[in-house]
Amino acid sequence: xxxxxxxxxxxxxxxxxxxxxxxxxxxxxxxxxxxxxxxxxxxxxxxxxxxxxxxxxxxxxxxxxxxxxxxxxxxxxxxxxxxxxxxxxxxxxxxxxxxxxxxxxxxxxxxxxxxxxxxxxxxxxxxxxxxxxxxxxxxxxxxxxxxxxxxxxxxxxxxxxxxxxxxxxxxxxxxxxxxxxxxxxxxxxxxxxxxxxxxxxxxxxxxxxxxxxxxxxxxxxxxxxxxxxxxxxxxxxxxxxxxxxxxxxxxxxxxxxxxxxxxxxxxxxxxxxxxxxxxxxxxxxxxxxxxxxxxxxxxxxxxxxxxxxxxxxxxxxxxxxxxxxxxxxxxxxxxxxxxxxxxxxxxxxxxxxxxxxxxxxxxxxxxxxxxxxxxxxxxxxxxxxxxxxxxxxxxxxxxxxxxxxxxxxxx
Amino acid sequence: xxxxxxxxxxxxxxxxxxxxxxxxxxxxxxxxxxxxxxxxxxxxxxxxxxxxxxxxxxxxxxxxxxxxxxxxxxxxxxxxxxxxxxxxxxxxxxxxxxxxxxxxxxxxxxxxxxxxxxxxxxxxxxxxxxxxxxxxxxxxxxxxxxxxxxxxxxxxxxxxxxxxxxxxxxxxxxxxxxxxxxxxxxxxxxxxxxxxxxx
Numbered sequence: 001x002x003x004x005x006x007x008x009x010x011x012x013x014x015x016x017x018x019x020x021x022x023x024x025x026x027x028x029x030x031x032x033x034x035x036x037x038x039x040x041x042x043x044x045x046x047x048x049x050x051x052x053x054x055x056x057x058x059x060x061x062x063x064x065x066x067x068x069x070x071x072x073x074x075x076x077x078x079x080x081x082x083x084x085x086x087x088x089x090x091x092x093x094x095x096x097x098x099x100x101x102x103x104x105x106x107x108x109x110x111x112x113x114x115x116x117x118x119x120x121x122x123x124x125x126x127x128x129x130x131x132x133x134x135x136x137x138x139x140x141x142x143x144x145x146x147x148x149x150x151x152x153x154x155x156x157x158x159x160x161x162x163x164x165x166x167x168x169x170x171x172x173x174x175x176x177x178x179x180x181x182x183x184x185x186x187x188x189x190x191x192x193x194x195x196x197x198x199x200x201x202x203x204x205x206x207x208x209x210x211x212x213x214x215x216x217x218x219x220x221x222x223x224x225x226x227x228x229x230x231x232x233x234x235x236x237x238x239x240x241x242x243x244x245x246x247x248x249x250x251x252x253x254x255x256x257x258x259x260x261x262x263x264x265x266x267x268x269x270x271x272x273x274x275x276x277x278x279x280x281x282x283x284x285x286x287x288x289x290x291x292x293x294x295x296x297x298x299x300x301x302x303x304x305x306x307x308x309x310x311x312x313x314x315x316x317x318x319x320x321x322x323x324x325x326x327x328x329x330x331x332x333x334x335x336x337x338x339x340x341x342x343x344x345x346x347x348x349x350x351x352x353x354x355x356x357x358x359x360x361x362x363x364x365x366x367x368x369x370x371x372x373x374x375x376x377x378x379x380x381x382x383x384x385x386x387x388x389x390x391x392x393x394x395x396x397x398x399x400x401x402x403x404x405x406x407x408x409x410x411x
Numbered sequence: 412x413x414x415x416x417x418x419x420x421x422x423x424x425x426x427x428x429x430x431x432x433x434x435x436x437x438x439x440x441x442x443x444x445x446x447x448x449x450x451x452x453x454x455x456x457x458x459x460x461x462x463x464x465x466x467x468x469x470x471x472x473x474x475x476x477x478x479x480x481x482x483x484x485x486x487x488x489x490x491x492x493x494x495x496x497x498x499x500x501x502x503x504x505x506x507x508x509x510x511x512x513x514x515x516x517x518x519x520x521x522x523x524x525x526x527x528x529x530x531x532x533x534x535x536x537x538x539x540x541x542x543x544x545x546x547x548x549x550x551x552x553x554x555x556x557x558x559x560x561x562x563x564x565x566x567x568x569x570x571x572x573x574x575x576x577x578x579x580x581x582x583x584x585x586x587x588x589x590x591x592x593x594x595x596x597x598x599x600x601x602x603x604x605x606x607x608x609x610x
Contacts, residue, residue, distance in 0.1 A: 043474040049512070053504045075478075075493035076503070142475050143483075170476040 003035035005235035010039050010047045010059035013269050014173060014191050015279050016087050016220045017060045018259060019300055021268055023239075023246035031245075032238040040267065043172065044142050051225050052078040057232075058239075060086065061223035064316040067339045068144035069223075071326050079226035082313070083344035084240055086220040087247075088305045090279055090298035091147055091210035092195035093117075093154070095187035096180050099124075099136065100205035100287065110290035114208040114388040118158025121207075125165050139171035139179060139188040146210070146219050149319040151189040154213045156409065157389040163323070180204050191219070192279035192298070193271055198287075200275065205287035211297045214365070216305075216385045218312035221340075229344070240348035244306060251301035256280045296384075303370075303382055304357055306345070311361040311395040313340035318398060322405050333398060355380035365392035417519075418443040419527060420462035422450065424471060428538045432466065435534045439526065454480055458488070464524055465491065465514040466531045469507065481514055490517045494524055502528065509535040554592035561595035564602045 007029075011017040020038060023029045029036040039056070041047050044065060050056045053076075066080035095103065106127075108120035125136065140148040152162040162168060171179050173194045179185045181203040189210075198204030210217060222243065229236050249255055260276035263269050269276070278284045282297030299305040317336035321328040342360045349356060357373065357380060367383025387393075393401055419441055423429040429446045436444045445460050447453065450473045457465075457480075465481075467474065481491035494513040496502060502525070506512060509532045515524050558580065565576035580598075584591045 042470055042472040045474040045478055045512075046469050049469075049507050053500070053507050055507065075495050143479050170479040172472040172475065174472065 004033035005238055006035050007239055008037045008056050010041045010050055010056040012041055012060055016090050016191055018250050018263055019086050019243055019247045020060055022250050023242045025262055028242040028246040032242040034238050034242055049076050052076040057228045058222055058224040061221055062142055062145040063218045063221050064144040066223040067316055067336050070335050070339050071332055080223045081226045081229055082221045082308045082340045084222040084243055085306050085308050087300040088216045089211040090219055091191050092206045093189045093208050094195040094198050094204045095207045099186045110286045112208050112212050112292050114154055114213050117207045118154055122158050122160045135166050136186040137167045139169050139185045141173050141190055147189040150210050150213050193275040196275055196278045199285050209294055211294050214387050216296055216303050237348035244349055247301040247306050307357050308340040308342050308345055310337055310340050311364050314395045315364055315393050318402050321402050328402055361395040363392055363394045416441055417463040420460055420465045421446045422467040424448055431538055432531055432534045435530050439530055463516050463519055464527050467512050469510045469512055496521050505532050511535045557592055557595045561598045
């Protein structure tokens with residue numbers, strides 16, 4: 001029987017494309033009547049362009065990217081909406097062996113503690129500045145990325161001005177480890193497996209991780225061309241159900257071996273299955289023989305990981321404002337809020353009778369421990385979701401949050 | 412009025428394709444063309460060259476880095492934006508399909524850039540066609556070698572003439588609805604398994 005819905009999707013070779021890949025390869029899409037065609041891309045710019053001209057209906061995207069598109073911050077931008085999130089966490093900050101030695105001399109320990117690592121880095125940066133040395137250079141994968149914003153958040157909360165005291169450049173994820181080994185950069189924030197790649201090569205140390213900077217924080221999403229979504233609501237709903245089942249499959253520890261082998265294939269990541277295991281288990285080799293297991297390191301499904309919280313979109317927006325990517329206006333705020341579409345997620349999944357959050361937004365950083373929350377259908381557990389510096393983000397108090405961060409920067 | 416000719420920078424890791432574009436640009440009267448294969452140190456090159464137009468292939472994984480640099484870098488004296496003519500969706504589609512993109516300095520008139528983009532698109536397409544033809548010729552040659560080996564095996568093992576061996580391969584292929592080269596491949600593989608001396 002021919003599939004009812006043809007859908008073309010783009011993805012980047014990163015582990016958090018796993019839910020899309022599993023939907024196609026394990027057969028969840030076919031079961032929902034969706035013929036899903038996946039195309040691997042080489043840059044986020046290509047994904048944006050192919051969405052804009054209609055080659056792709058939807059794609060694996062960086063969480064802030066659709067917001068940047070709708071705010072007109074990128075060329076060839078087309079209205080893009082987010083009805084599904086592809087997971088929480090999964091990134092690390094990796095530094096060169098030389099930088100790690102410098103940080104260790106200032107008190108950093110191989111325990112992934114963001115506050116301690118940041119304090120040591122700050123001391124080292126000021127020591128270098130006093131000696132008249134060039135600023136350290138860090139890389140992220142894209143200016144409008146969770147990586148850029150969490151790296152900056154971490155540094156700023158540790159008293160380091162990421163715009164003045166270090167240099168931040170853009171490097172494609174597969175080139176990060178090489179750039180670090182060659183000394184072109186001193187550190188980077190990227191998704192797995194590109195951090196473990198440096199550790200395995202013996203050229204980098206994982207200093208801290210996204211899952212400790214901000215627990216259960218948003219990362220990649222499914223960005224959908226709005227015009228396509230409006231024209232094909234049934235196809236989109238069918239796909240979202242397929243992604244839901246695929247995400248649950250990806251989260252199940254019993255499937256780790258199969259998922260690692262799948263993602264290791266040349267058509268997807270083209271790296272050894274062993275290198276896919278740290279993100280799945282949260283058990284990370286940090287470099288120099290140190291190891292740590294990080295709770296909720298990467299969640300493709302649990303803790304409502306697929307729900308497109310408007311508070312996530314709004315947090316990204318506050319950071320765009322904070323770092324000068326966009327002016328804070330009521331219109332821009334509304335564009336960011338309207339970009340993430342929990343209503344579409346809910347209406348697609350409602351027939352399944354699964355746990356659905358009752359609210360569209362939550363106060364980020366409010367849950368100190370795992371907490372059952374009110375939801376339609378089955379039970380749902382959220383959190384812990386704290387920021388490492390103890391701050392919270394109330395999506396109803398965006399003005400105050402932005403003003404507070406700006407004031408701290410000027411102080 | 413004599414207008415200063417535009418300075419064009421072509422970023423393409425593929426040396427042959429870059430030369431084809433360079434030749435096209437020179438034929439079209441653009442004398443200030445620079446080719447860069449490796450993006451290492453690209454910021455300094457852009458500062459030196461001060462290009463009006465940058466042509467880049469879409470396979471290049473450094474597009475995100477370049478776009479960020481065009482907007483933010485202090486070395487880029489004039490802001491560079493992606494060439495997007497909203498009124499000309501067809502040309503944007505043609506560019507993405509051909510696998511090429513163009514960036515232009517702020518304020519440059521669209522009609523001065525359009526011919527350069529069109530030229531790049533047609534040269535990219537010509538290159539893809541050439542690469543495809545080359546690949547077809549290569550696989551055709553390999554198929555022929557494979558069929559010759561399969562014929563040899565049939566001639567030796569069953570005492571057939573060359574014509575009869577070929578007819579048998581063709582008939583088998585038709586019966587199984589497969590290509591002769593596939594049947595030949597199976598036969599060569601099987602013969603190799605049965606007699607290590609054969610492969």
